[in-house]
Amino acid sequence: xxxxxxxxxxxSVQEAETVTLSCTYDTSxxxxxxxxxxxxxxxxxxxxxxxxxxxxxxxxxNRFSVNFQKAAKSFSLKISDSQLGDTAMYFCAFMKPRGxxxxxxxxxxxxxxxxxxxx
Amino acid sequence: xxxxxxxxxxxxxxSGTSVKIECRSxxxxxxxxxxxxxxxxxSLMLMATSNEGSKATYEQGVEKDxxxxxxxxxxLSTLTVTSAHPEDSSFYICSARDYLKSSYxxxxxGPGTRLTVL
Numbered sequence: 001x002x003x004x005x006x007x008x009x010x011x012s013v014q015e016a017e018t019v020t021l022s023c024t025y026d027t028s029x030x031x032x033x034x035x036x037x038x039x040x041x042x043x044x045x046x047x048x049x050x051x052x053x054x055x056x057x058x059x060x061x062n063r064f065s066v067n068f069q070k071a072a073k074s075f076s077l078k079i080s081d082s083q084l085g086d087t088a089m090y091f092c093a094f095m096k097p098r099g100x101x102x103x104x105x106x107x108x109x110x111x112x113x114x115x116x117x118x119x
Numbered sequence: 120x121x122x123x124x125x126x127x128x129x130x131x132x133x134s135g136t137s138v139k140i141e142c143r144s145x146x147x148x149x150x151x152x153x154x155x156x157x158x159x160x161x162s163l164m165l166m167a168t169s170n171e172g173s174k175a176t177y178e179q180g181v182e183k184d185x186x187x188x189x190x191x192x193x194x195l196s197t198l199t200v201t202s203a204h205p206e207d208s209s210f211y212i213c214s215a216r217d218y219l220k221s222s223y224x225x226x227x228x229g230p231g232t233r234l235t236v237l
Contacts, residue, residue, distance in 0.1 A: 043210065045163075045228035091162060105151070105216065107226060109162045 002027045002094050006110035013082045015119050020067075021077040023092030023110055029053075033095045034068065034075045035107070040088040048090070051075065082117045089114050121147045123215050125229035132203055133237055140198045140232045142213030148193040149215035153226060154186075157210040169196045203236045210234075 003026045013019040025034070036048040051059045051068050058066050063083075067076045079086055092110040122145040132138050142152055150171050155163040167177045167188050175188035185207075187199040196215075200207050210233050214226035 042230070043157075043212075044230050045212065045214070047225060050225065105226075106153070106165055106168065107163075107214075108165075111162045 002029075002032075002096065002108050004092050004094050004108050004110035006090075006092055006113050008113050009111070010114045010116075012116040012118055013079075015082055015084060015117055017082055018078060018080045019082055019115065021079070021090055021092075021113055021115065023075045023077070025073050025075065025092070025094050027073070027094065027096070029096055031097065033097060034066075035093040035095065036064070036066070036075075036077045037091045037093060037109075038086075038088045039091065039112070040085075045091075049077065079115075084117050084119060087115060087117045121145075121215070121217055121227040123149075123213065123227045123229040125211075125213055125232050127232060128230060129233045129235075131235045131237060134204055135202055137199055137201045138203055138234060140200075140211055140213075140234070142196045142198070142215070142229050144194045144215045144217070144227070147215075147217040147227075148219065149196075149217060150193060151216040152190060152196040153214045153216075154188060154196075154198050155212040155214070157212060157231075159210075163212060166198075200234065203234070205236045208234055208236045 005024045032053045034051045038046045038048050049061045063080045065078045089112045091112045094108045124143045126141045152169040154166045157163045166181045167175045169175045169188050169190040171190045177183045190196040212231045213229045
């Protein structure tokens with residue numbers, strides 16, 4: 001079974017600074033997807049960024065970028081120019097896509113990390 | 120983007136009663152929906168996968184007779200907590216998959232339902 005580990009339960013950063021959230025995962029699969037989700041105090045889950053394992057290029061979405069190290073099974077999220085609105089819980093998630101053996105598209109979440117951006 | 124709604128957003132019920140939570144995809148057809156449970160300050164735990172027109176697939180440890188899931192149409196899935204007890208109090212979140220829209224296996228999440236059982 002796949003597992004996702006977020007070892008840092010909580011972090012804080014000053015507004016406008018850069019912060020990196022770590023995530024590691026364990027799988028024997030070669031084809032899969034990785035996601036970072038944000039859950040603000042409203043508790044609405046919001047997709048921040050996604051990465052397909054077969055792509056070597058790291059995904060970027062505006063101020064958000066990832067460092068995907070497939071061999072090390074590491075998937076960290078970098079937030080540049082942190083904003084107050086970035087304050088939220090951040091969850092790293094793994095998915096094995098349908099189509100492959102045993103694929104089900106179930107998301108496996110890490111425990112989450114609480115990020116606080118201070119003014 | 121695709122929108123998923125949940126109703127109600129917050130419900131309080133007495134112990135022993137049943138509660139139904141609805142999950143709707145508003146602007147797309149969702150052949151698959153997922154139900155999650157989230158305890159305070161914890162992660163999301165998948166309860167079951169709901170496929171339109173067929174029985175739901177429950178995760179290990181989830182009582183299917185207690186958490187009844189019905190996915191009768193391409194836009195609606197319901198979760199019924201039967202004979203609710205205080206330990207069922209939690210935040211329930213649904214998500215939906217649009218096979219026609221998303222080639223990235225993205226799940227679109229509802230805003231969640233807070234259930235409090237007295």
